[in-house]
Amino acid sequence: MAGYIVRRVLQAIPVLLGTTFLIYFMVFAMPGDPIVALFGDKTPPPQVIEALRERYHLDQPFIVQYFIFLGNIFRGDLGVSFSGQPVSEVLASTFPVTLRLAALAIFFEMVAGITVGLISGLRKGGIFDASALVVSLILISLPIFVVAFVAQYIFGIQLGWFRTTVGIGAPMQDLILPALVLATISFAQISRLTRASVIDTEGQDFVRTAASKGLSRNRIVPVHILRNSLIPVVTYLAVDFGTLMVGATVTEGIFNVPGVGRTLYQAIIRGEGPTVVAFVTVMVLIYLVVNLLVDLLYAVLDPRIRYAK
Amino acid sequence: MTEIVNTTGVQQTAVDIGERPLLEIKGLQVGFNTQDGVIKAVDGIDITLYRGQSLAIVGESGSGKSTTAHAIIKLLPGTGHISGGQILLDGQDLTKTSEKEMEAIRGRKIGFVPQDPMSNLNPVWSIGFQVEEAIKANGIASGRKEVKKRAIEVLKQAGLQDADRRLKQFPHQFSGGMRQRVLIGMGLAADPQLLIADEPTSALDVTVQRVILDHLESLTRELGTTLLFITHDLGLAAERAEQLVVMYKGKVVESGPSAQILKDPQHPYTQRLVAAAPSLASRRIQATGSIAAAESGMKADASHVAGEEIDLIATAEARAEAVEAAASAPPAIVVEDLTKVFKIRGSGEFTAVDNVSFQIPKGTTMALVGESGSGKSTVAKMLLKLEDATSGKIVVGGKDLASTTGKELFQLRSRMQPVFQDPYGSLNPLRNIGNTISEPLSTHKYGTKATRRQRVHELLDQVSLPRTLISRYPNELSGGQRQRVAIARALALKPEIVVLDEAVSALDVLVQAQILRLLADLQSELGLTYLFITHDLAVVRVIADHVSVMQRGKIVEKATTDEVFDNPREQYTRDLLAAIPGAGIELGA
Numbered sequence: 070m071a072g073y074i075v076r077r078v079l080q081a082i083p084v085l086l087g088t089t090f091l092i093y094f095m096v097f098a099m100p101g102d103p104i105v106a107l108f109g110d111k112t113p114p115p116q117v118i119e120a121l122r123e124r125y126h127l128d129q130p131f132i133v134q135y136f137i138f139l140g141n142i143f144r145g146d147l148g149v150s151f152s153g154q155p156v157s158e159v160l161a162s163t164f165p166v167t168l169r170l171a172a173l174a175i176f177f178e179m180v181a182g183i184t185v186g187l188i189s190g191l192r193k194g195g196i197f198d199a200s201a202l203v204v205s206l207i208l209i210s211l212p213i214f215v216v217a218f219v220a221q222y223i224f225g226i227q228l229g230w231f232r233t234t235v236g237i238g239a240p241m242q243d244l245i246l247p248a249l250v251l252a253t254i255s256f257a258q259i260s261r262l263t264r265a266s267v268i269d270t271e272g273q274d275f276v277r278t279a280a281s282k283g284l285s286r287n288r289i290v291p292v293h294i295l296r297n298s299l300i301p302v303v304t305y306l307a308v309d310f311g312t313l314m315v316g317a318t319v320t321e322g323i324f325n326v327p328g329v330g331r332t333l334y335q336a337i338i339r340g341e342g343p344t345v346v347a348f349v350t351v352m353v354l355i356y357l358v359v360n361l362l363v364d365l366l367y368a369v370l371d372p373r374i375r376y377a378k
Numbered sequence: 379m380t381e382i383v384n385t386t387g388v389q390q391t392a393v394d395i396g397e398r399p400l401l402e403i404k405g406l407q408v409g410f411n412t413q414d415g416v417i418k419a420v421d422g423i424d425i426t427l428y429r430g431q432s433l434a435i436v437g438e439s440g441s442g443k444s445t446t447a448h449a450i451i452k453l454l455p456g457t458g459h460i461s462g463g464q465i466l467l468d469g470q471d472l473t474k475t476s477e478k479e480m481e482a483i484r485g486r487k488i489g490f491v492p493q494d495p496m497s498n499l500n501p502v503w504s505i506g507f508q509v510e511e512a513i514k515a516n517g518i519a520s521g522r523k524e525v526k527k528r529a530i531e532v533l534k535q536a537g538l539q540d541a542d543r544r545l546k547q548f549p550h551q552f553s554g555g556m557r558q559r560v561l562i563g564m565g566l567a568a569d570p571q572l573l574i575a576d577e578p579t580s581a582l583d584v585t586v587q588r589v590i591l592d593h594l595e596s597l598t599r600e601l602g603t604t605l606l607f608i609t610h611d612l613g614l615a616a617e618r619a620e621q622l623v624v625m626y627k628g629k630v631v632e633s634g635p636s637a638q639i640l641k642d643p644q645h646p647y648t649q650r651l652v653a654a655a656p657s658l659a660s661r662r663i664q665a666t667g668s669i670a671a672a673e674s675g676m677k678a679d680a681s682h683v684a685g686e687e688i689d690l691i692a693t694a695e696a697r698a699e700a701v702e703a704a705a706s707a708p709p710a711i712v713v714e715d716l717t718k719v720f721k722i723r724g725s726g727e728f729t730a731v732d733n734v735s736f737q738i739p740k741g742t743t744m745a746l747v748g749e750s751g752s753g754k755s756t757v758a759k760m761l762l763k764l765e766d767a768t769s770g771k772i773v774v775g776g777k778d779l780a781s782t783t784g785k786e787l788f789q790l791r792s793r794m795q796p797v798f799q800d801p802y803g804s805l806n807p808l809r810n811i812g813n814t815i816s817e818p819l820s821t822h823k824y825g826t827k828a829t830r831r832q833r834v835h836e837l838l839d840q841v842s843l844p845r846t847l848i849s850r851y852p853n854e855l856s857g858g859q860r861q862r863v864a865i866a867r868a869l870a871l872k873p874e875i876v877v878l879d880e881a882v883s884a885l886d887v888l889v890q891a892q893i894l895r896l897l898a899d900l901q902s903e904l905g906l907t908y909l910f911i912t913h914d915l916a917v918v919r920v921i922a923d924h925v926s927v928m929q930r931g932k933i934v935e936k937a938t939t940d941e942v943f944d945n946p947r948e949q950y951t952r953d954l955l956a957a958i959p960g961a962g963i964e965l966g967a
């Protein structure tokens with residue numbers, strides 16, 4: 070097991086180098102001069118431009134810039150954003166917000182998706198199953214910003230249960246509504262996945278054998294049907310968590326959540342090389358870690374899977 | 379329909395006529411709802427089983443025997459439901475019980491041992507967990523220590539000697555035989571009065587099968603458990619049960635004491651079943667050589683049997699001469715010192731095939747026999763060059779396989795075709811039968827579209843399938859029909875060699891007999907050479923000229939079929955022979 074993890078971590082190094090290089094290259098290749106763009110309509114004195122260029126190494130050739138950036142990263146220095154704030158500080162302020170939002174969204178979609186999926190699967194073809202399918206289809210086909218605006222209007226303005234935008238410090242109660250909106254996308258997937266998995270498991274021979282042993286339905290459903298059905302669902306949830314962690318740009322934008330998605334979007338618009346690359350590097354890292362965790366989780370959930378040294 | 383006779387003989391002291399039967403099934407009907415209405419899987423059957431007796435329900439797949447078993451414990455799959463009749467367990471009508479009442483009956487009064495040890499244990503829970511929950515659910519013991527103690531006891535009783543050590547292990551860490559012991563242990567955990575064993579050993583090797591069945595027999599006798607046994611194997615049923623019930627298409631066609639039914643079958647279906655049971659047959663099938671007779675299918679089968687009786691001796695002699703003549707000609711396949719070593723991650727190497735040598739004369743059949751894991755399928759894969767040999771030589775039609783590559787190998791493949799075990803898995807469900815059979819033809823660019831179609835028609839005729847099947851899909855065909863399609867596909871390129879890897883193992887006895895006959899006819903007609911791989915020695919007797927017995931990667935015995943059967947030299951071969959169910963049963967003349 071330990072050997073397997075070490076191998077996977079070593080595999081991550083070339084992936085990380087490759088992705089940072091690609092991102093760096095793409096940001097570099099973006100049209101327009103970021104320094105000029107920074108000043109908008111005003112024309113700054115050439116000395117100021119020159120000083121800024123030197124400060125952000127924009128006067129150096131691309132490959133030199135990349136290696137300077139890489140060297141700094143190894144020293145723990147992620148650079149400085151155009152507003153003068155160290156990128157590491159920006160990361161430290163945005164990732165916890167997104168982490169809370171993602172965790173909350175995962176919690177909602179997990180509880181709702183698995184519950185609905187289990188009931189639909191056990192009562193395949195019934196009224197509950199049919200209505201769950203209709204609701205899922207509606208949620209899948211609605212664009213996220215529609216769901217977000219409708220939720221804002223109903224729960225924020227009409228009913229007044231939640232604030233329509235997230236306040237300073239992103240308190241938990243403000244994150245509930247955006248988390249619910251985020252959960253609607255995956256809710257449909259999870260409930261359908263759970264349903265299919267439950268139906269599949271219920272037809273398995275060992276479920277009949279469990280019943281033939283004299284077990285009650287109340288024991289068979291959680292222990293023999295749900296437990297086995299959750300293997301694909303949990304791995305889907307883990308991957309989904311990775312996706313949510315790298316930021317939900319649209320939702321964060323609509324609810325004004327000071328998270329990863331919104332910050333990254335703004336950095337891209339401004340052409341802030343160091344911020345974009347630092348964010349993407351961390352995102353790639355999160356993705357790699359989440360994927361490794363998913364694979365390890367698989368082995369925990371399914372005893373048949375064991376990783377060799 | 380014959381009445382079930384209550385007593386079979388002198389040993390049957392427990393049974394007296396006035397006693398109430400433990401299980402009495404009266405006019406049971408089971409229906410499945412489909413799009414075309416209700417299909418009656420079980421149609422008014424009567425079975426009576428007294429305490430301490432053993433009864434076997436025999437029939438082919440689809441006869442309703444497993445459905446009957448599931449109806450008794452009221453665990454019918456899908457849309458299945460009891461639509462009529464009574465199931466009286468000790469006087470209580472199970473068809474009228476609620477689900478709650480059934481939960482109390484299952485496990486405690488009726489134990490159930492399912493068919494497939496691979497799929498009947500939950501893969502995510504440990505063996506101990508699954509046995510313990512059965513014990514707890516039936517209130518046999520309470521408290522963790524007590525339950526665990528009883529679990530170990532139950533497993534030991536079922537023949538798992540190191541049960542205490544293995545409780546924490548998961549099903550995948552157990553062999554098939556071990557899992558079946560666990561399932562038997564679970565079925566008997568609450569000491570039920572009635573044990574239903576649904577094909578408990580059909581997924582296991584013959585030698586393992588015998589050990590398990592012997593154990594089950596002595597265990598049920600010890601505990602005084604009444605046994606209801608379900609099997610497709612007539613020989614097995616007759617050997618293991620006092621009473622037989624023969625089912626066909628949802629109806630009981632014959633019932634009575636086993637020995638009597640076997641010696642003197644009354645119903646035509648039972649007669650055919652007795653005649654077709656390979657475990658009871660004694661001679662190699664002699665090809666009649668007439669394809670026309672085979673064409674008309676089932677009806678022709680009867681005339682076949684009649685014809686065979688007349689000139690059995692003559693054809694047998696002719697066959698022997700042909701085999702002898704073939705021995706002097708250059709062999710079709712020469713295998714020398716063939717070895718295959720697999721590297722296993724973490725634990726070094728595993729020699730699957732160890733120094734195997736054999737020759738197959740042209741136009742004859744060699745059977746490669748062994749239990750699962752003996753390396754016989756690996757030999758087949760290397761022969762087909764689907765797997766590379768570690769060392770050794772394979773010469774096919776004078777060509778060394780190892781040095782054959784590219785175009786030459788492509789050519790060689792057309793002369794050597796496989797048929798695999800699972801007729802459900804080896805046909806692409808999205809291709810119709812015509813496309814399936816003509817695929818090798820188009821791959822090897824044989825003729826034009828019209829001539830390919832012509833060839834498909836010819837092949838369908840050869841394997842006795844109607845030409846109308848050409849546009850049908852595999853899911854519309856029966857298992858036997860599918861295996862015929864697989865054989866037709868293998869014959870498409872007019873190969874000289876056909877490798878049959880457990881090609882009849884998944885089929886019902888009657889279908890098996892038809893396919894074996896077809897293979898024999900095709901061999902004499904087309905001069906085919908067969909490598910016939912099987913774990914079932916009973917089948918070997920009717921199809922093979924030569925037998926090689928494999929054990930742990932090595933060939934331990936090599937001889938003609940008659941020699942192996944009449945005079946086996948190796949203990950292992952003797953074990954395999956002794957394990958053929960029903961081998962010891964004398965059929966009345």
